[in-house]
Amino acid sequence: MLQDLDAAMEAKGVDALIALGDSTFNNPELLYLVGCSIPRGGIYVKRRGQAPFLVVGETDLGSARLGRVRCVKSFGELGYYSLLAKDAKSAYIELIASVLGEVGVEGKVAIYGRHKANVILQVTSALQQRGLIVIQEDSPTLLEEVMMTKDDKEVEGIRLVGEAACSVIREIIEQLKSCKHEGNKLLYRSQELTVGRVKRLLKTLLAEHNLKAVEEPIFAPAPGSYDPHYTGLDSDPIVIGRPIVFDLFPQGGEGYYFDVTRTISIGTPDREFKRMYDDVFEAQQVAFDRLRSGMPAKEAMNIACEVFEKKGYSTPRTNHTPKQGFTHSLGHGVGLTIGERPYLSLYSQDIIVDRQVFTVEPGLYDAKLGGVRLEDVVVMEGGVARNITPLEKILIY
Amino acid sequence: MLQDLDAAMEAKGVDALIALGDSTFNNPELLYLVGCSIPRGGIYVKRRGQAPFLVVGETDLGSARLGRVRCVKSFGELGYYSLLAKDAKSAYIELIASVLGEVGVEGKVAIYGRHKANVILQVTSALQQRGLIVIQEDSPTLLEEVMMTKDDKEVEGIRLVGEAACSVIREIIEQLKSCKHEGNKLLYRSQELTVGRVKRLLKTLLAEHNLKAVEEPIFAPAPGSYDPHYTGLDSDPIVIGRPIVFDLFPQGGEGYYFDVTRTISIGTPDREFKRMYDDVFEAQQVAFDRLRSGMPAKEAMNIACEVFEKKGYSTPRTNHTPKQGFTHSLGHGVGLTIGERPYLSLYSQDIIVDRQVFTVEPGLYDAKLGGVRLEDVVVMEGGVARNITPLEKILIY
Numbered sequence: 099m100l101q102d103l104d105a106a107m108e109a110k111g112v113d114a115l116i117a118l119g120d121s122t123f124n125n126p127e128l129l130y131l132v133g134c135s136i137p138r139g140g141i142y143v144k145r146r147g148q149a150p151f152l153v154v155g156e157t158d159l160g161s162a163r164l165g166r167v168r169c170v171k172s173f174g175e176l177g178y179y180s181l182l183a184k185d186a187k188s189a190y191i192e193l194i195a196s197v198l199g200e201v202g203v204e205g206k207v208a209i210y211g212r213h214k215a216n217v218i219l220q221v222t223s224a225l226q227q228r229g230l231i232v233i234q235e236d237s238p239t240l241l242e243e244v245m246m247t248k249d250d251k252e253v254e255g256i257r258l259v260g261e262a263a264c265s266v267i268r269e270i271i272e273q274l275k276s277c278k279h280e281g282n283k284l285l286y287r288s289q290e291l292t293v294g295r296v297k298r299l300l301k302t303l304l305a306e307h308n309l310k311a312v313e314e315p316i317f318a319p320a321p322g323s324y325d326p327h328y329t330g331l332d333s334d335p336i337v338i339g340r341p342i343v344f345d346l347f348p349q350g351g352e353g354y355y356f357d358v359t360r361t362i363s364i365g366t367p368d369r370e371f372k373r374m375y376d377d378v379f380e381a382q383q384v385a386f387d388r389l390r391s392g393m394p395a396k397e398a399m400n401i402a403c404e405v406f407e408k409k410g411y412s413t414p415r416t417n418h419t420p421k422q423g424f425t426h427s428l429g430h431g432v433g434l435t436i437g438e439r440p441y442l443s444l445y446s447q448d449i450i451v452d453r454q455v456f457t458v459e460p461g462l463y464d465a466k467l468g469g470v471r472l473e474d475v476v477v478m479e480g481g482v483a484r485n486i487t488p489l490e491k492i493l494i495y
Numbered sequence: 496m497l498q499d500l501d502a503a504m505e506a507k508g509v510d511a512l513i514a515l516g517d518s519t520f521n522n523p524e525l526l527y528l529v530g531c532s533i534p535r536g537g538i539y540v541k542r543r544g545q546a547p548f549l550v551v552g553e554t555d556l557g558s559a560r561l562g563r564v565r566c567v568k569s570f571g572e573l574g575y576y577s578l579l580a581k582d583a584k585s586a587y588i589e590l591i592a593s594v595l596g597e598v599g600v601e602g603k604v605a606i607y608g609r610h611k612a613n614v615i616l617q618v619t620s621a622l623q624q625r626g627l628i629v630i631q632e633d634s635p636t637l638l639e640e641v642m643m644t645k646d647d648k649e650v651e652g653i654r655l656v657g658e659a660a661c662s663v664i665r666e667i668i669e670q671l672k673s674c675k676h677e678g679n680k681l682l683y684r685s686q687e688l689t690v691g692r693v694k695r696l697l698k699t700l701l702a703e704h705n706l707k708a709v710e711e712p713i714f715a716p717a718p719g720s721y722d723p724h725y726t727g728l729d730s731d732p733i734v735i736g737r738p739i740v741f742d743l744f745p746q747g748g749e750g751y752y753f754d755v756t757r758t759i760s761i762g763t764p765d766r767e768f769k770r771m772y773d774d775v776f777e778a779q780q781v782a783f784d785r786l787r788s789g790m791p792a793k794e795a796m797n798i799a800c801e802v803f804e805k806k807g808y809s810t811p812r813t814n815h816t817p818k819q820g821f822t823h824s825l826g827h828g829v830g831l832t833i834g835e836r837p838y839l840s841l842y843s844q845d846i847i848v849d850r851q852v853f854t855v856e857p858g859l860y861d862a863k864l865g866g867v868r869l870e871d872v873v874v875m876e877g878g879v880a881r882n883i884t885p886l887e888k889i890l891i892y
Contacts, residue, residue, distance in 0.1 A: 118612070120834065123710055124521035127611070137710065137724050138834075156816050157724045157823060172816065179815035182842040187633050189842070209613070214524070215515070215606040216632045218615040223631060234620060235613045236584050301702030306695055310708070313520050313534065327534050327554045418576035419553050419569065426554060437517065437535075445579040445586070 099249040099453065100130070106240040107146040112233060113205035115241070116194070117142040118213050118221065122353075124312075126434035128211040129353050130245055134165030141194055142167065142211075143201045151201050153193070176200065190217075191224045198228070208233045210241050238439055238448070246431060246439045247453035252354065253477050256432060256455055257486045259350035260475055262307040263358055264489035267346055269303055270296065274336070274364055275495050282338045284364060293317050294332025300346075309348035316345035316359075320371070320468020323361075326426055326461060338365035341375075341493070343469050347436050355436045357457050358487050359473035363494050371470070374462045375493050378470045381405040381460040385428060386476070389458070389483040395440040395448040399428045402460045403444075411462060414444050422464050429457040432475055454478045455486075496646040496850065497527070503637040504543040509630060510602035512638070513591070514539040515610050515618065519750075521709075523831035524638055525608040526750050531562030538591055539564065539608075540598045548598050550590070573597065587614075588621045595625070605630045607638050635836055635845070643828060643836045644850035649751065650874050653829060653852055654883045656747035657872055659704040660755055661886035664743060666700055667693065671733070671761055672892050679735045681761060690714050691729025697743075706745035713742035713756075717768070717865020720758075723823055723858060735762035738772075738890070740866050744833050752833045754854050755884055756870035760891050768867070771859045772890050775867045778802040778857040782825060783873070786855070786880040792837040792845040796825045799857045800841075808859060811841050819861050826854040829872050851875045852883075 107115065119125035119139040122132060129135070131142050132152060140154035140162060152167040153176055162170045173179070176196050181189040207230045209221065222232045238246070248256070277284035277291055284291040296317055304311050318330040323343040336342070341363035349355050361375060381402045388401050403413040403424065412423030419425075427443035430436070432455050440448035440456055459473030474487035504512065516522035516536040519529060526532070528539050529549055537551035537559060549564040550573055559567045570576070573593050578586040604627045606618065619629045635643070645653070674681040674688055681688040693714055701708050715727040720740040733739070738760035746752050758772060778799045785798050800810040800821065809820030816822075824840035827833070829852050837845035837853055856870030871884035 121710075135711070157722065160722050161724060174816035179811075186842040186844055209616075210611070212609050212611060214609060214634075214636075215615045216634065216636050218612045219606070219619060219629070219631045220633070222616060232616070234616045236617070237611075237613065239611075239613050298703055298705075302699045305698030305702050308695075312707075312709070313518075314532070325554065325557050327558060414576075419571035445583040447583055 099247050100244065101249065102244050102247070103144075104147055106244050110233075110240045111206060112146065112208050112240060114143065114145045114201070114203040114207045116198075116207060116209050116221075117211040118209065118217070119211040120213065125212045126353070126438075127241055127245070129434055131210070132162065132165045132167055134161060135353070136161050136165070141197050143197055143203060145201060145203060151197065153197050191220055194221055195224060195228060198225075198230075203230065206231045206233050208235060208240065210239070242439055245433060246448070247451065248433060248455050248477070249453070252433065253453075253455060253486075255350065255352050255354040256356060256475065259309065259348065259354050260356040260358065260486055261488060262309055262350070263346050263348050263356045264487065266300065266303045266307055266309065267344060267358065267360060267489060270300055270344070271362060271495060273299060274362075277364075279338060284336045284338065291336045292332060293319065293330040293334040293336065296336065297330070297332065304348055308351055312349050313347065315347070316343060318343045318469070320367075321466060323469035324463050324465050326463065326469060326471065336364065339363060339367050341367045341371055341468060341470070343471050345471065345473065353434050355432055355434070356475060357432050357436045357473060358475065358489060359459060359471045360489065360491060361470045361472060361493060366494055368467060371467045372493065374464065374467060375470045377406065377409050377411070378460050378462050378472050379491065382458055382472050382474070385458050385460065386483055386485065389450060389476070389478070391450055391452045391478050391481040393450045395442045395446040395450050396444055398442045398450065398458075399444050399446070402428045406460070406462070423462060424460060425463050426461060429459050431456045450478060452478045452481065458483070496644050497641065498646065499641050499644070500541075501544055503641050507630075507637045508603060509543065509605045509637060511540065511542045511598070511600040511604045513595075513604060513606050513618075514608040515606065515614070516608040517610065522609045523750070523835075524642070526831055527642055528607070529559065529562045529564055531558060532750070533558050533562070538594050540594055540600060542598060542600060548594065550594050588617055591618060592621060592625060595622075595627075600627065603628045603630050605632060605637065607636070639836055642830060643845070644848060645830060645852050645874070646850070649830065650850075650852060650883075652747065652749050652751040653753060653872065656706065656745065656751050657753040657755065657883055658885060659706055659747070660743050660745050660753045661884065663697065663700045663704055663706065664741060664755065664757060664886060667697055667741070668759060668892060670696060671759075674761075676735060681733045681735065688733045689729060690716065690727040690731040690733065693733065694727070694729065701745055705748055709746050710744065712744070713740060715740045715866070717764075718863060720866035721860050721862050723860065723866060723868065733761065736760060736764050738764045738768055738865060738867070740868050742868065742870065750831050752829055752831070753872060754829050754833045754870060755872065755886060756856060756868045757886065757888060758867045758869060758890060763891055765864060768864045769890065771861065771864065771867045774803065774806050774808070775857050775859050775869050776888065779855055779869050779871070782855050782857065783880055783882065786847060786873070786875070788847055788849045788875050788878040790847045792839050792843040792847050793841055795839045795847065796841050796843070799825045803857070803859070820859060821857060822860050823858060826856050828853045847875060849875045849878065855880070
């Protein structure tokens with residue numbers, strides 16, 4: 099949690115943080131530290147034990163003042179435009195130096211945020227030339243560790259995005275159910291229903307719920323769903339009895355994500371598929387029940403693998419790159435990204451602790467039958483997992 | 496253009512490129528080099544004069560094979576999972592080393608793509624430890640220079656996004672025009688029309704046109720539009736005679752963006768506002784007419800400033816951080832981002848050349864009257880600017 103930042107800096111002997119970016123958009127570290135959306139980003143500096151300082155372009159002052167940093171200045175106030183007039187190439191680096199001088203940064207500095215590789219390298223060498231020590235952190239960095247646990251406001255933010263996302267899934271399922279059947283096809287407004295049509299409707303519903311599909315949602319009919327990242331082609335038909343992996347991972351207005359998957363079928367799928375579904379359901383329930391704070395995250399992965407292996411499926415334990423069976427990890431953290439710690443994977447070094455929010459998403463994949471995945475988001479509280487995904491699990495509609 | 500890559504490497508004495516990222520999403524450099532969307536990113540390596548090599552996770556093999564890199568391997572094929580089992584912390588860095596060995600990289604290496612600062616620093620020091628020289632480039636890097644000009648397919652990609660974006664704007668305007676009036680308010684389905692309602696409709700239309708509003712679109716009624724980045728609050732009412740800055744910058748399916756702004760008013764605005772509008776219109780026309788390949792990009796900015804200064808407005812030339820008048824730059828490149836070179840700003844060091852695609856967007860801002868901005872996208876062809884924005888400019892509807 100953000101309130102742990104100073105303690106984490108202390109523990110790692112870091113005297114100051116700098117976070118950079120040309121936008122807070124898809125720059126979760128900068129977004130986290132400033133607490134608001136800044137279209138053209140900025141320079142965030144914080145000395146240990148002191149209030150942070152933020153510098154943004156003049157046009158972003160209004161946006162930046164909506165965030166959590168009290169001391170916000172503009173590029174102009176720090177002399178950026180005179181620096182530009184003097185030497186446009188070095189102006190940004192000189193501006194950073196000027197900000198560090200203003201804040202009185204000394205000693206060991208850690209750099210965060212996303213930027214182009216050449217900018218990170220330039221800033222690093224400029225800091226070093228000024229006598230600062232730029233810390234080279236392994237992952238998880240101290241900021242990743244801070245961000246790995248969520249405070250009440252963050253959990254509530256994620257939960258609200260989840261509520262809206264689950265409503266959208268339910269509305270799509272209602273639409274599928276209301277389609278007429280013609281042979282093994284579904285008809286929507288007298289036309290054959292395709293993935294393209296569903297996705298258009300899906301994107302409209304997301305917009306209506308103020309959710310953003312930052313990356314393409316997955317609506318993948320079998321057997322294409324055999325590839326966990328197959329998102330479904332617009333031309334794919336929706337066929338009765340052919341199950342669909344429906345994975346939605348939208349972002350809400352404040353930047354928080356949710357990530358939920360259901361596997362659904364209009365009409366009854368093969369009996370073998372049904373068995374695969376039940377096995378995934380069981381693995382997820384076992385994982386929910388046995389998740390405990392204090393447990394290594396890889397242990398959760400091992401629990402799911404055990405369930406699957408007992409039933410004869412391949413897993414990443416039986417084969418590093420299984421072509422079928424359980425072919426991915428059990429889950430990942432959810433927050434301002436959908437790919438953060440803790441990682442519930444075989445080689446994860448993360449520990450499950452209270453206030454983490456992550457997915458539990460076992461899946462089984464078969465080249466002929468397609469894929470099954472069930473994914474919920476849980477928050478660790480009082481040592482156990484609380485599911486914050488308000489959506490039933492029904493295979494056959 | 497991508498076909499210039501080897502020549503650009505030659506000119507800068509670069510022996511090999513590496514591009515990194517945990518997704519191609521919002522990682523324009525990686526997206527550009529691989530030519531397809533890869534959900535979890537990858538490692539791209541190219542030696543000068545040779546075909547590139549790409550390594551991705553097993554689940555992304557299908558996605559990666561849709562791109563332009565012929566030689567694609569999986570993490571597993573490069574031994575990643577054995578590296579993970581041996582030492583999870585160093586596995587990613589060891590994987591990169593293994594890829595470089597596979598490709599036979601030697602000499603001077605440049606790193607591209609976006610990643611967390613700590614990953615960039617780790618990779619850099621790992622390369623240096625292996626005897627490679629990591630080049631520290633100022634902006635524009637060689638890849639920025641290559642990306643600054645667009646080939647026919649890219650121009651067409653941008654143009655198509657523009658066509659769809661302009662249709663969306665036209666549809667919104669039609670909706671505004673069809674609203675009933677009650678006093679100075681507009682009624683939509685018997686309810687007072689607000690920015691929130693317009694934006695919901697806008698997002699639905701974008702989804703229907705397969706466009707993504709990656710960042711919040713601007714639909715900003717006066718006087719809030721005085722701040723060029725004010726996006727409009729959901730609760731802002733649409734009032735007759737109060738003009739709106741409508742700035743749309745969506746991304747299409749292939750990753751290309753468009754960026755277009757119109758200033759519109761339902762009913763007649765103040766006469767002073769009308770004059771401001773005409774002055775912005777004139778500045779844009781003058782810029783269109785006088786843009787020439789070979790011209791320094793800052794010269795285009797100077798041309799717009801001259802028009803405004805003659806009419807008595809402040810510009811960034813008369814005051815580094817003007818509070819009113821023309822308060823921003825004239826334009827920026829458009830491609831896989833909406834913030835790339837060439838920059839048409841006062842201190843730009845870019846040169847306008849054929850095949851660049853960029854915005855021309857003069858604006859005037861007044862604390863009482865609000866803002867006017869008109870923004871079109873042009874492509875430089877045969878030495879002059881061709882406007883690829885199929886949308887009329889009408890202030891009063």
